[in-house]
Amino acid sequence: MSGKSGSVVIEFRDVGLYLGGKEITQNVEFNVRKGEFVCVIGASGCGKTTLLRLVSGLYQPTTGSVHVDGKKVDGPSRDVAIVFQDYSRALLPWRTAAGNVSLALEAIGMPRAERADRIHALLGKVGLAQHAAKYPSQLSGGMQQRLQIARSLAQGASILLMDEPFGALDAMTRQSLQDEVLELAADTGATVLFVTHDLEEALYLGDRVVALYSNPGRIARIVDIPLTRPRNQLSTREEPDFLHLRRELFGLMEEIHA
Numbered sequence: 257m258s259g260k261s262g263s264v265v266i267e268f269r270d271v272g273l274y275l276g277g278k279e280i281t282q283n284v285e286f287n288v289r290k291g292e293f294v295c296v297i298g299a300s301g302c303g304k305t306t307l308l309r310l311v312s313g314l315y316q317p318t319t320g321s322v323h324v325d326g327k328k329v330d331g332p333s334r335d336v337a338i339v340f341q342d343y344s345r346a347l348l349p350w351r352t353a354a355g356n357v358s359l360a361l362e363a364i365g366m367p368r369a370e371r372a373d374r375i376h377a378l379l380g381k382v383g384l385a386q387h388a389a390k391y392p393s394q395l396s397g398g399m400q401q402r403l404q405i406a407r408s409l410a411q412g413a414s415i416l417l418m419d420e421p422f423g424a425l426d427a428m429t430r431q432s433l434q435d436e437v438l439e440l441a442a443d444t445g446a447t448v449l450f451v452t453h454d455l456e457e458a459l460y461l462g463d464r465v466v467a468l469y470s471n472p473g474r475i476a477r478i479v480d481i482p483l484t485r486p487r488n489q490l491s492t493r494e495e496p497d498f499l500h501l502r503r504e505l506f507g508l509m510e511e512i513h514a
């Protein structure tokens with residue numbers, strides 16, 4: 257068991273998807289519970305992004321169904337936010353950091369008078385309080401990533417879908433953002449579905465890891481990660497359980513790629 261016993265928030269019920277006549281996913285079935293952090297790993301093209309798109313309502317399953325908070329997904333919802341890898345497309349370049357967060361607050365109809373305080377609090381939460389007046393082009397990749405998270409929180413999303421958000425970052429930035437995301441998830445109680453190529457990242461972050469086969473995308477294994485929290489970049493990665501799971505998942509991925 258994952259150690260989380262909250263209610264089920266995301267449900268994949270025997271999901272199959274065809275796009276352009278091609279079977280993209282097949283018999284995908286798993287649940288994510290409230291506050292759980294679930295990582296999805298698998299080879300390029302196996303359907304990881306597709307799973308996020310199904311949860312966010314950007315794709316409709318051909319067979320089966322996806323449910324969020326018990327409701328069948330039939331379109332985008334404010335409760336679900338995607339943090340993309342491609343920051344350049346995700347943020348409005350002509351709005352400052354504060355302006356980008358403001359946009360989400362405007363969208364939920366928050367009165368102007370209340371926005372400034374909320375923006376300040378949200379930017380503070382992701383460590384960007386000092387950068388409120390900067391434009392996305394003036395922020396580092398990691399900062400743009402955090403700005404996207406602040407915007408997701410502003411939107412009121414309790415479900416964060418993260419699509420290889422740290423793929424393009426250097427190792428040090430990546431590690432500190434991993435810890436920030438874990439802290440944010442713990443603070444906000446958000447439910448996170450996190451896609452990554454990086455097996456160790458998945459183990460470090462997740463309560464569970466869903467490993468996918470390719471062509472079509474389907475579940476190869478779901479692994480519980482019983483490592484204690486809060487996690488620590490040095491000690492967690494040295495825990496016998498971590499090393500054991502790393503070996504097991506590495507073997508599985510080799511099998512999948514063979």
Ligand SMILES: Nc1ncnc2c1ncn2[C@@H]1O[C@H](COP(=O)(O)OP(=O)(O)OP(=O)(O)O)[C@@H](O)[C@H]1O
Nearest residue numbers: 275276278280298299300301302303304305306307
């Ligand atoms: N709109 C579409 N029409 C047809 N095929 C699509 C469409 N979108 C995705 N695919 C195909 O679906 C498969 C899964 O794509 P997806 O983007 O989910 O993979 P991924 O696991 O996220 O890969 P990567 O790790 O490279 O990001 C791929 O074979 C892709 O070519």
Ligand SMILES: [Mg+2]
Nearest residue numbers: 304305306419
């Ligand atoms: Mg992808």
